[in-house]
Amino acid sequence: MRRTVRATGSASVESVWLRYIRTEAWTTWAPQIRAVEAEAELRVGLRGRVVPVVGPSIAFVVEAVDQQARTWQWRVRRRARCGCVCGTPSDPAHRSGRKPSCASAAPLRS
Numbered sequence: 001m002r003r004t005v006r007a008t009g010s011a012s013v014e015s016v017w018l019r020y021i022r023t024e025a026w027t028t029w030a031p032q033i034r035a036v037e038a039e040a041e042l043r044v045g046l047r048g049r050v051v052p053v054v055g056p057s058i059a060f061v062v063e064a065v066d067q068q069a070r071t072w073q074w075r076v077r078r079r080a081r082c083g084c085v086c087g088t089p090s091d092p093a094h095r096s097g098r099k100p101s102c103a104s105a106a107p108l109r110s
Contacts (some may be wrong), residue, residue, distance in 0.1 A: 017070045042072055
């Protein structure tokens with residue numbers, strides 16, 4: 001079973017993408033994250049830990065990053081995979097210049 005979450009806002013596609021690829025910015029858009037223990041920018045093979053406000057930290061490894069398509073995928077815990085698509089060129093909002101949209105899809109269970 002997969003779950004998809006979508007969000008729109010007034011920020012530009014580029015600024016939203018930068019918030020995703022710069023791990024130090026994750027706490028600014030994800031209030032459930034207290035800290036990220038990782039290098040500053042997403043890259044394939046990057047390993048780190050997300051420290052939530054409540055609960056144990058969660059290990060991750062970045063499996064794919066496509067700067068041009070503004071997409072990335074990571075593996076958290078043992079088997080769960082999720083990724084982000086951020087205002088890609090195929091997104092109608094991106095082509096029309098409207099507000100960017102971001103979608104994330106992740107399995108509910110690993």
